[in-house]
Amino acid sequence: METLVFQKPSSIQKDCNVTFCPGCDHGVAIRIIAELLDELNLVEKTIVVSSIGCSVFLNDYYNLDIIEAPHGRALAVATGVKRSKPDKFVFTYQGDGDFASIGLGESMHGLSRGEKVTAICINNTNYGMTGGQMAPTTIIGQKTTTTINGRDPNLQGYPIKICEMASICDGAAFVARCSLDSSKEIENTKKMIKKAFESQINNQGASLIEILSTCPTNWKLSPQEAHKRIREELYPVFPLGIYKDKTSK
Amino acid sequence: MGRVVIDKEKCKGCFLCVDVCPKKILKKGTNYNSKGNYTVYVDDPNNECFGCALCAKRCPDMAITEVYR
Amino acid sequence: MTKTAEKVLLKGNHAIAKAAINAGCQCYFGYPITPQNEIGEFLSVEMPARGRVFLQAESEVAAINMLLGAASTGTKAMTSSSSLAIALMQEGISYIAADNIPAVVVSVMRAGPALGYIFPSQGDYFQTVKGGGNGDYKTLTLAPATVQEMIDYTYKAFYLAQKYRTIVFLLADGLLGQMMEPAVLYDYPYEEIDNSDWALDGAKGRPGRWIGSIHRSEEVLEKKVLELFKKYDIIKQNEIEYKTLYAEDAEILITAFGSVARIAQAAVKQAREAGLKVGLFRPITLWPFPEKELYKFATGKKLILDIEMNMGQMLEDVKMSVSGQAKVEFYGRPAGFYFTPEELLEEIKKQMEGLK
Numbered sequence: 123m124e125t126l127v128f129q130k131p132s133s134i135q136k137d138c139n140v141t142f143c144p145g146c147d148h149g150v151a152i153r154i155i156a157e158l159l160d161e162l163n164l165v166e167k168t169i170v171v172s173s174i175g176c177s178v179f180l181n182d183y184y185n186l187d188i189i190e191a192p193h194g195r196a197l198a199v200a201t202g203v204k205r206s207k208p209d210k211f212v213f214t215y216q217g218d219g220d221f222a223s224i225g226l227g228e229s230m231h232g233l234s235r236g237e238k239v240t241a242i243c244i245n246n247t248n249y250g251m252t253g254g255q256m257a258p259t260t261i262i263g264q265k266t267t268t269t270i271n272g273r274d275p276n277l278q279g280y281p282i283k284i285c286e287m288a289s290i291c292d293g294a295a296f297v298a299r300c301s302l303d304s305s306k307e308i309e310n311t312k313k314m315i316k317k318a319f320e321s322q323i324n325n326q327g328a329s330l331i332e333i334l335s336t337c338p339t340n341w342k343l344s345p346q347e348a349h350k351r352i353r354e355e356l357y358p359v360f361p362l363g364i365y366k367d368k369t370s371k
Numbered sequence: 372m373g374r375v376v377i378d379k380e381k382c383k384g385c386f387l388c389v390d391v392c393p394k395k396i397l398k399k400g401t402n403y404n405s406k407g408n409y410t411v412y413v414d415d416p417n418n419e420c421f422g423c424a425l426c427a428k429r430c431p432d433m434a435i436t437e438v439y440r
Numbered sequence: 441m442t443k444t445a446e447k448v449l450l451k452g453n454h455a456i457a458k459a460a461i462n463a464g465c466q467c468y469f470g471y472p473i474t475p476q477n478e479i480g481e482f483l484s485v486e487m488p489a490r491g492r493v494f495l496q497a498e499s500e501v502a503a504i505n506m507l508l509g510a511a512s513t514g515t516k517a518m519t520s521s522s523s524l525a526i527a528l529m530q531e532g533i534s535y536i537a538a539d540n541i542p543a544v545v546v547s548v549m550r551a552g553p554a555l556g557y558i559f560p561s562q563g564d565y566f567q568t569v570k571g572g573g574n575g576d577y578k579t580l581t582l583a584p585a586t587v588q589e590m591i592d593y594t595y596k597a598f599y600l601a602q603k604y605r606t607i608v609f610l611l612a613d614g615l616l617g618q619m620m621e622p623a624v625l626y627d628y629p630y631e632e633i634d635n636s637d638w639a640l641d642g643a644k645g646r647p648g649r650w651i652g653s654i655h656r657s658e659e660v661l662e663k664k665v666l667e668l669f670k671k672y673d674i675i676k677q678n679e680i681e682y683k684t685l686y687a688e689d690a691e692i693l694i695t696a697f698g699s700v701a702r703i704a705q706a707a708v709k710q711a712r713e714a715g716l717k718v719g720l721f722r723p724i725t726l727w728p729f730p731e732k733e734l735y736k737f738a739t740g741k742k743l744i745l746d747i748e749m750n751m752g753q754m755l756e757d758v759k760m761s762v763s764g765q766a767k768v769e770f771y772g773r774p775a776g777f778y779f780t781p782e783e784l785l786e787e788i789k790k791q792m793e794g795l796k
Contacts, residue, residue: 124374128424128438133648140432144408145385149431166644169513172652181650187640189512190539190652192531195505198497202509203640205493206467206517210642228505231498305391305425338385345385 131156133165135185145345147302147335148176151244152183154312155213159186162319164211171200173225175217176251177244194225197232200239211322213240218332219249222282223258229288236293236327240318243284243330245299246337247356254340258282261359266340281359284332289365295327297366301334303349307362314364321369334360373422374439375413381434382410388426388435394419397426410434445626452616453478455587455623456546459594460518461486463628465544467493467517469506471525474558475614476548479520500525504532504545511541512651514639516598520546522614523564524554527572533607534573538653538668540638542601542608545579546594549613551775559776560615562698565753568609569727576665578672580679581609581726584616585702588623593724599630604675605638611726613749615699615778672728681724682733686712690719691742692791693766695734695758697723700749700779707784718788726754734761741766742795747784748772 130138133156140149159165165186172180174193181188191199196214204212221229221243229241248266249255256266256273259281263272273281285299296318300311311333318329334356336348343351375397382404388411389397396415403409411434413420422440450458457479460468468487470480480496487494493510497503503519510517521529526547536543547568551561568581580600582593590612597608640649655661683701685708687693696704701722711718721737723730738744744766746755752770759768771787773779 124439125422126437127373127422127440128427128435130433130436133643134433138433139381142431144383144432145387146431149433150429153433167642169640169642171509178652178654181648181652184648185643186648187643188648188650188652189509189640190535190650190654191508192505192535195501195508195532198502198505199509199512201495201502202467202469202506202511202517203513204509205495205506206510206513206515207641210513227498228502231502305429308428345387346390349387 131160133159133184133186135183138183141179141182142176143339145336145338145348148244150302150308151242151333151335154308155242155315156184158312158316158319162316162323164319167209168211169203169207171196171203171212171214173214173216173220175220175249177215177217177220180215194220194223195228196220196225197228197237197239197241201232201235201237204237204239208238213242215242216244217250218243218245218247218259218284219257222284230291233288233291233294233328233330236295238322238325238327240322240329240331242315243332244335245284245332245360246335248337248340250337250340254337259284261355283360285330285365288330291328293328294330294366295321295368296329298364299332299334299360299362301352301362303334303352317369324369326369372418373420375420375426375435376437377411377413378434378436379404379410380406381432382408383432384409384411385431386411387429387431391425391429393423393425396420445624447622447624449620450587450623450625451478451620452587452590452612452618453548454482455590456520456594456610457482457486458625459591461490463595463598464516465492465518465598466515467510469495469497469503469517469519470521471497471500471503473522473525475550475617476520476522476546479546500528501532504529507543508532508536508541511536511543512539512640514635516602518544518546520548522548523550523552523556526564526567530572533579534575534577535653536607537577537579538575539651540605540668541651542605544597544601544608544610546610546612548617549611557776558614560613560699560749560778561774561776562613562700562749562753563774565726565748565750568611577668578727579607579609580604580675581611583611583698583724583726585698585722587616587619587621590616591623591625595628595630600679602633602635604671606671606675611698613699676728679725680728680730680733682730683722683724684737685720687719687721687737689717691717692745692788693737693741694718694720694745694747695754696720696747697726697754700747703779703781704747704784706781707788710781710785711788716788716792729757729761731761734758735763735765738762739765743791744768745788745791746770747779749778750774
């Protein structure tokens with residue numbers, strides 16, 4: 123007798139066509155979030171805040187209640203949603219440009235206020251949707267369409283360290299950086315998001331999961347090479363791990 | 372004994388699943404789907420698949436829709 | 441619930457805040473700026489006391505987006521601000537309009553451009569009525585002229601926002617916000633609007649709902665904008681509001697809104713006492729503007745005199761509505777010097793001389 127050991131999560135649209143570029147890690151993040159909504163029985167009380175960038179099309183994938191936030195304002199919109207409906211489960215899904223460049227103010231204030239929401243930030247070190255420009259997280263030396271000779275700290279400054287900044291926010295209950303570059307890290311990412319979701323369920327404060335993710339098209343690498351780049355070039359700049367954990371206290 | 376169900380119309384041919392399969396039974400195909408993407412296929416003559424689902428969990432396009440064990 | 445009404449001495453900003461509470465406003469988001477701080481200060485005490493939300497945002501940009509979030513759940517919510525800070529909210533205002541969700545924005549105008557100062561002004565007629573955000577959308581705008589009307593039109597703003605799922609502006613100025621006068625505070629008089637068919641509250645027993653403005657097909661985007669404007673047509677049909685005084689037989693018809701309309705009203709009464717045939721046309725909804733109504737009253741008049749505390753903004757709508765049926769002149773001062781009835785009477789007399 124066969125046992126079904128894997129199926130699409132219930133909140134994924136029935137005939138969902140993932141429209142990201144081939145090999146892009148966004149689809150994995152979207153799926154594991156949906157799996158957790160099932161596992162934690164949250165589907166019927168979830169309100170998602172989408173953002174601007176490749177993350178804008180969440181309604182193509184999720185059969186959930188979704189509100190689209192203007193660029194960078196996801197944490198502010200999530201604040202309005204959660205404050206008006208405190209019994210709902212609220213998470214944002216943003217890119218690094220949305221979260222840490224145009225939206226850095228809203229992001230840090232949302233975390234500092236300890237809003238009972240979870241922010242998921244996909245960090246792929248460039249502006250993917252607009253064609254691969256420099257992002258706040260573009261690493262030194264990285265070539266983008268606006269740093270064609272590589273990011274030069276004398277000209278463009280240094281990359282923003284999202285989790286490091288978030289970890290000093292007193293209102294943040296759980297902050298972690300993870301990656302989707304391997305099966306093992308996918309499992310770990312799911313564990314981290316679960317901890318973040320649980321911190322919201324338990325009213326412990328704001329939570330943030332930064333996910334190192336590939337952008338093969340704009341990095342001009344194959345999906346396989348892109349995962350290798352995460353391990354070799356991004357890990358040293360953006361170390362994985364838990365940056366803040368108030369959940370056990 | 373395991374089995375994977377692939378929706379080839381959703382496969383974009385990134386072949387990340389090929390790399391993670393411990394039994395190397397997922398292969399890069401030479402046929403393309405209606406969107407023009409080369410797709411992955413299962414070549415498992417010795418019934419080696421044991422339903423670990425690593426492929427489905429790696430697939431960014433949810434093209435591996437079901438895994439049985 | 442028992443119906444109550446009491447006469448109280450109220451500051452304009454407090455009148456707005458008290459009316460918002462009576463109207464059932466559940467969430468207030470704001471950021472300090474003079475001359476509207478009394479609204480936030482009052483609500484910071486009174487909202488939590490009722491188990492409701494007061495939240496001081498980190499910026500006006502955040503405040504309008506918090507409002508967007510609360511509005512998406514169908515919750516009665518508002519923000520208040522002023523001029524240069526309303527400028528910061530324009531992107532969010534465009535989103536709220538495009539999303540067809542109800543929200544109330546109170547704008548207590550101060551003198552600009554840019555930082556200007558906290559003097560009363562009507563310099564943000566364009567900003568409010570013509571919209572500073574991107575794309576084709578309209579903001580339903582109510583312009584009170586007394587503290588009593590701050591109450592009346594705050595109630596109406598919440599009602600119209602819910603009824604049409606749209607953004608509604610209460611456009612006041614520093615003069616109205618800061619002045620005190622007696623007013624009757626009464627219960628919210630409007631029916632509650634059911635929003636269970638669109639509001640976000642979790643996809644329980646139904647498919648997920650998406651509230652957003654991105655549409656990747658020309659057909660869909662055009663359809664959405666046309667639908668928005670169908671709604672605006674209905675608002676135009678139903679909600680235009682204006683007041684007149686001696687407008688029928690006047691030779692000179694004054695047009696003015698908000699606090700200036702009130703000063704103009706005193707000037708018109710003085711003019712009539714002096715035997716001058718002067719009347720007043722006061723638009724209360726600035727969008728939709730009472731175009732046809734003004735056209736009707738303007739026809740046959742010797743002169744339309746538009747008076748504003750700015751360099752001539754509503755003037756453009758006045759000219760468009762009058763459509764050449766009468767000569768249109770303008771009298772205005774831009775930065776904080778509000779008029780006295782005597783000053784306006786002098787201007788009226790001057791204009792009458794010019795007609796001879």
